[in-house]
Amino acid sequence: MATKAATKGKSQSRNDEKVFSEAERAAVAATARERKAAAGRSPEEERAEGLKDLRESIAKMPADDRAMAERIHEIISTAVPALVPKTYYGMPAYATEGKNGKTIGFFKPKSKFKVRYSTVGFQPDAHLDDGDMWATEFAVITLTPAVEKKIADLIKKAAG
Amino acid sequence: MPGLTEEEKAAARETVRERKRQAKQGADREAWLRDVLEKIAEMPKSDRVMAERIHAIVLKTAPDLVPKTWYGMPAYTKDGKLICFFTAAEKFKSRYATFGFEQNAKLDDGTMWATSWALTKLTADDEKKIAALVKKAVG
Numbered sequence: 001m002a003t004k005a006a007t008k009g010k011s012q013s014r015n016d017e018k019v020f021s022e023a024e025r026a027a028v029a030a031t032a033r034e035r036k037a038a039a040g041r042s043p044e045e046e047r048a049e050g051l052k053d054l055r056e057s058i059a060k061m062p063a064d065d066r067a068m069a070e071r072i073h074e075i076i077s078t079a080v081p082a083l084v085p086k087t088y089y090g091m092p093a094y095a096t097e098g099k100n101g102k103t104i105g106f107f108k109p110k111s112k113f114k115v116r117y118s119t120v121g122f123q124p125d126a127h128l129d130d131g132d133m134w135a136t137e138f139a140v141i142t143l144t145p146a147v148e149k150k151i152a153d154l155i156k157k158a159a160g
Numbered sequence: 161m162p163g164l165t166e167e168e169k170a171a172a173r174e175t176v177r178e179r180k181r182q183a184k185q186g187a188d189r190e191a192w193l194r195d196v197l198e199k200i201a202e203m204p205k206s207d208r209v210m211a212e213r214i215h216a217i218v219l220k221t222a223p224d225l226v227p228k229t230w231y232g233m234p235a236y237t238k239d240g241k242l243i244c245f246f247t248a249a250e251k252f253k254s255r256y257a258t259f260g261f262e263q264n265a266k267l268d269d270g271t272m273w274a275t276s277w278a279l280t281k282l283t284a285d286d287e288k289k290i291a292a293l294v295k296k297a298v299g
Contacts, residue, residue: 019175019176019179019180020172020175020176028164028168028172031163031164031168032163032164033163034163035163036163115262115263116263117263119275121276124254124255124256124278128278129278129280132279132280132281132282132283132286133277133278133279133280133283133286133289134277134278135274135275135276135277135278136258136276136277136278137260137274137275137276138272138273138274138275139263139267139268139272139273139274139275140271140272141270141271141272142271143271144271147270147271147272150272151272
């Protein structure tokens with residue numbers, strides 16, 4: 001098996017490049033970079049670098065996604081200031097504090113995979129549990145005051 | 161690709177195989193269904209029981225949906241477009257399984273609506289909720 005993998009290695013990865021879309025490959029490459037960069041940072045560096053990555057990620061978005069991402073960043077940072085900003089697969093995301101901080105929520109702009117809506121999503125370390133079935137990802141078309149409040153409530157509960 | 165977990169690498173390899181296989185199969189619904197049933201059969205028991213039940217609910221509620229694997233997960237398509245999918249808890253070692261919808265699902269409700277649900281078990285109430293969601297999604 002090992003020998004086979006070693007001899008096939010190069011042509012296999014070329015083949016894989018054809019199978020995956022550019023957006024998929026970019027997301028995977030971003031994740032690999034994020035994890036490598038995160039290794040060995042102090043909590044202060046983690047927060048500062050994470051915020052920088054997040055701002056860069058937002059700056060690259062098309063105008064409508066960018067406006068939504070900026071506003072959601074304000075809402076989340078205000079609702080739960082302790083959360084650590086970062087990127088996750090290249091998307092703005094928020095993690096719990098500490099050495100083994102876990103990503104609990106993220107914003108996926110609609111431009112990322114060219115879909116008709118952006119999403120606010122939560123990860124298994126978010127505490128949104130409600131019985132045995134609860135929503136973990138939400139499509140967001142526009143940020144009305146009601147939607148903004150809902151997002152703030154969700155992130156508070158998630159981080160609680 | 162360095163920096164990825166074993167589960168992610170396995171998922172990527174599987175997706176490569178899946179896309180190549182589906183390209184060869186063309187629009188062979190029988191083959192796609194076989195692949196979905198095979199994926200479900202490979203799951204650990206708790207995921208498998210849930211996946212089987214959800215598979216039955218989805219197809220009973222929307223018989224026109226065509227089962228097809230997507231990133232190695234049981235998924236359901238309409239006119240070639242992905243509507244919903246089931247992620248086993250085991251797939252990314254999560255504490256819950258997920259039933260999710262993609263953009264072609266018509267779950268729209270105002271300017272914000274849920275598209276994905278965590279499932280720790282499947283009660284009769286949950287089954288009703290899932291059926292209602294699938295019905296709305298393809299409506």
